[in-house]
Amino acid sequence: xxxxxxxxxxxxxxxxxLQLSFGAVQxxxxxxxxxxxxxxxxxLGGSGSGKSTILNCIAxxxxxxxxxxxxxxxxVTWEEPKDRGIGMVFQSYALYPQMTxxxxxxxxxxxxxLPKDEIARRIDRxxxxxxxxxxLDRKPGxxxxxxxxxxxxxxxxxxxxxxxxxxxxLSNLDAKLRAELRVEIKRLHEKLxxxxxxxxxxxxxxxxxxxxxxxxxxxxxxxxxxxxxxxRRPVNLYVAGFIGxxxxxxxxxxxxxxxxxxxxHRIPLAGYDGRPRDGEAxxxxxxxxxxxxxxxxxxxxxxxxxxHMGAESVIHLSLDGQRFALRTPDDTHIPEGTTLSLTFDIxxxxxxxxxxxxxx
Amino acid sequence: xxxxxxxxxxPRPRSRISPRSIMIYGTLVLVAIYYLIPLYxxxxxxxxxxxxxxxxxxxxxxxxxxxxxxxxxxxxACTGLNCDGLQRGFWNSVRIxxxxxxxxxxxxxxxxxxxxxxxxxxAEAFFAVLMIGAFIPYQVMIYPMVILLRELGxxxxxxxxxxxxxxxxxxxxxLLFRNYFSTLPEELFKAARVDGTGFWGIxxxxxxxxxxxxxxxxxxxxxxxxxxxFLFGVVFxxxxxxxxxxxxxxxxxxxxxxxEYNVNMAATILxxxxxxxxxxxxGRLFVRGIxxxxxxx
Numbered sequence: 001x002x003x004x005x006x007x008x009x010x011x012x013x014x015x016x017x018l019q020l021s022f023g024a025v026q027x028x029x030x031x032x033x034x035x036x037x038x039x040x041x042x043x044l045g046g047s048g049s050g051k052s053t054i055l056n057c058i059a060x061x062x063x064x065x066x067x068x069x070x071x072x073x074x075x076v077t078w079e080e081p082k083d084r085g086i087g088m089v090f091q092s093y094a095l096y097p098q099m100t101x102x103x104x105x106x107x108x109x110x111x112x113x114l115p116k117d118e119i120a121r122r123i124d125r126x127x128x129x130x131x132x133x134x135x136l137d138r139k140p141g142x143x144x145x146x147x148x149x150x151x152x153x154x155x156x157x158x159x160x161x162x163x164x165x166x167x168x169x170l171s172n173l174d175a176k177l178r179a180e181l182r183v184e185i186k187r188l189h190e191k192l193x194x195x196x197x198x199x200x201x202x203x204x205x206x207x208x209x210x211x212x213x214x215x216x217x218x219x220x221x222x223x224x225x226x227x228x229x230x231x232r233r234p235v236n237l238y239v240a241g242f243i244g245x246x247x248x249x250x251x252x253x254x255x256x257x258x259x260x261x262x263x264x265h266r267i268p269l270a271g272y273d274g275r276p277r278d279g280e281a282x283x284x285x286x287x288x289x290x291x292x293x294x295x296x297x298x299x300x301x302x303x304x305x306x307x308h309m310g311a312e313s314v315i316h317l318s319l320d321g322q323r324f325a326l327r328t329p330d331d332t333h334i335p336e337g338t339t340l341s342l343t344f345d346i347x348x349x350x351x352x353x354x355x356x357x358x359x360x
Numbered sequence: 361x362x363x364x365x366x367x368x369x370x371p372r373p374r375s376r377i378s379p380r381s382i383m384i385y386g387t388l389v390l391v392a393i394y395y396l397i398p399l400y401x402x403x404x405x406x407x408x409x410x411x412x413x414x415x416x417x418x419x420x421x422x423x424x425x426x427x428x429x430x431x432x433x434x435x436x437a438c439t440g441l442n443c444d445g446l447q448r449g450f451w452n453s454v455r456i457x458x459x460x461x462x463x464x465x466x467x468x469x470x471x472x473x474x475x476x477x478x479x480x481x482x483a484e485a486f487f488a489v490l491m492i493g494a495f496i497p498y499q500v501m502i503y504p505m506v507i508l509l510r511e512l513g514x515x516x517x518x519x520x521x522x523x524x525x526x527x528x529x530x531x532x533x534x535l536l537f538r539n540y541f542s543t544l545p546e547e548l549f550k551a552a553r554v555d556g557t558g559f560w561g562i563x564x565x566x567x568x569x570x571x572x573x574x575x576x577x578x579x580x581x582x583x584x585x586x587x588x589x590f591l592f593g594v595v596f597x598x599x600x601x602x603x604x605x606x607x608x609x610x611x612x613x614x615x616x617x618x619x620e621y622n623v624n625m626a627a628t629i630l631x632x633x634x635x636x637x638x639x640x641x642x643g644r645l646f647v648r649g650i651x652x653x654x655x656x657x
Contacts, residue, residue: 061550082556094547098569108555155551167547 011073012037012195013163018057018067020050020219027053028219031067035197035212037162040189042206043199045216046242051199053219055165058197060084071163082111084163087156091168093148095140101151102136105158119158126157129188146177153188166198170205182208203243207231215239232348233273237357240284240350246314246325248350249290251283255351255360263320265299271347276360284350287314287327295341303338315340406430406625413621429622433630437623439602439610446627448600449607453587453634455518456603460525461582465575468530472537473563477549487538494531502595509596516598524596525586533578540574541567576645584635604631 013035020028043051056062060081076084109119127133130150170178207227214224223235234240253262260267301317317324351360408422435445509515552562593603608631
């Protein structure tokens with residue numbers, strides 16, 4: 001994976017010590033982020049991780065319990081959404097049903113009392129960029145899901161702001177359209193060069209779009225780094241298991257000197273990217289970083305199931321009764337019950353402390 | 361086309377006349393007749409002259425149809441001292457119903473919108489109090505209400521009655537609107553806020569235009585409820601402001617003179633015409649709206 005260059009000239013969005021509680025339930029725990037101009041930040045996490053909550057706090061749709069939010073160096077913590085200089089795109093599109101596409105785009109601008117010709121100019125520009133010129137006079141009900149989401153993006157675009165917020169914008173679309181619009185959002189970002197904060201639960205979207213990913217769990221940022229770094233060096237077991245499909249395989253064992261000892265097998269740790277120390281440990285190996293050949297020496301596992309995907313296949317194995325998946329570009333059929341001898345690419349593996357769950 | 365006809369699919373069509381369908385349609389027809397007979401009797405009686413009514417055949421159609429009773433009910437029937445018919449009551453009812461319906465729906469929809477979308481401090485408590493109000497029998501509140509209206513100086517007139525109807529319609533209407541607005545996507549509300557719309561802007565330009573079905577339900581509930589009201593009308597207004605229902609009662613229950621059944625029937629139908637019309641005009645919208653405002657969340 002290419003390492004994306006992140007040019008942090010000055011801070012576009014800064015979140016400091018954000019806390020949010022609903023009654024006795026604390027939803028966000030001390031969330032802090034410094035986001036540079038032009039960055040594409042993805043807030044990634046499962047449901048209930050607080051990713052959308054953070055976005056709503058940035059937008060000003062939720063009042064924070066503690067902490068501060070700065071946009072372009074201005075403290076906006078207690079400002080109205082309209083005064084924050086943001087554009088927002090929602091999962092359900094949230095287009096005003098009784099207005100035409102043009103009316104939807106113009107609504108916020110009219111509220112801001114912009115002159116008519118300026119409104120027309122901005123709508124024309126947004127419509128051209130998003131290729132929605134042909135249905136400007138239609139109502140949202142007469143549009144397809146993909147067209148609706150374009151209009152929703154257009155509504156953010158006409159606001160002419162530096163910060164775009166996306167709340168799972170592609171989740172309501174079918175797989176093909178989702179992939180198309182994903183590329184389009186990426187192009188749009190390159191063209192406009194403004195800062196984007198994008199919420200999703202889809203790791204493919206996160207990996208492909210983000211300049212940096214903030215991976216959240218229970219309202220705590222687990223890791224805030226480039227997609228490549230999160231993929232290569234996940235800070236803890238949760239991040240390691242969340243990113244990647246199929247998930248990373250975890251083997252329980254112990255580190256003894258230069259080796260990882262697992263069920264009487266010794267796996268040399270030469271080339272490991274980290275500082276392992278003796279004691280209990282969990283070895284995490286991604287399915288795509290596992291090699292195999294038929295044979296009975298070294299670490300062995302039995303084939304249980306093979307998933308063919310055309311270009312590649314995923315082999316599900318039983319390794320001493322434990323599930324283990326590996327991924328191979330080789331699609332040749334391997335019969336069930338075959339014993340395979342596995343090799344692990346230690347330079348791309350991760351070791352974790354079983355107590356703290358942190359990477360070693 | 362011929363090939364197409366050969367390819368018959370699905371179960372064989374059954375005969376329309378099965379014991380099952382006879383049972384179902386039979387029951388439905390019986391129930392319908394049961395409900396329609398009184399209406400039929402009323403209509404035919406109202407079209408007969410008094411001598412014909414005295415013959416006692418209440419089911420027979422009029423031999424000589426006359427609209428005399430209808431005219432009399434509308435403009436000549438006597439209630440108490442004045443003999444200008446139901447028309448006075450009709451116009452009183454209009455002057456009570458129209459403002460009551462408009463004001464109560466306007467306020468209740470704002471209440472519902474605020475409760476559903478803004479979740480202000482104390483919203484739960486406010487809603488709870490309102491709901492308790494919905495379960496207390498009206499009769500309990502009549503006397504305090506009389507005193508309240510007297511202190512406000514609007515007892516006996518139309519203004520007081522409009523206020524009473526507005527207040528008593530509030531709990532159920534607020535519940536209706538709150539539930540409806542909770543079903544609208546929350547993101548619509550958020551998008552409007554990002555677009556710089558405030559409390560009233562969102563209400564008038566986003567919420568209200570989307571709430572036609574529930575407004576229809578509210579209008580029907582309020583028009584029929586207020587039009588058919590008797591108790592509040594008789595308690596809170598002076599005779600010259602009596603609504604149509606109270607006047608109807610006074611006409612029908614006159615104990616002196618000849619009982620003019622035809623006039624009574626015509627007067628009753630006239631009084632019931634407004635709610636009936638409302639149902640006919642908006643029946644389908646009503647069902648849709650009721651489903652939309654169903655108790656949820």
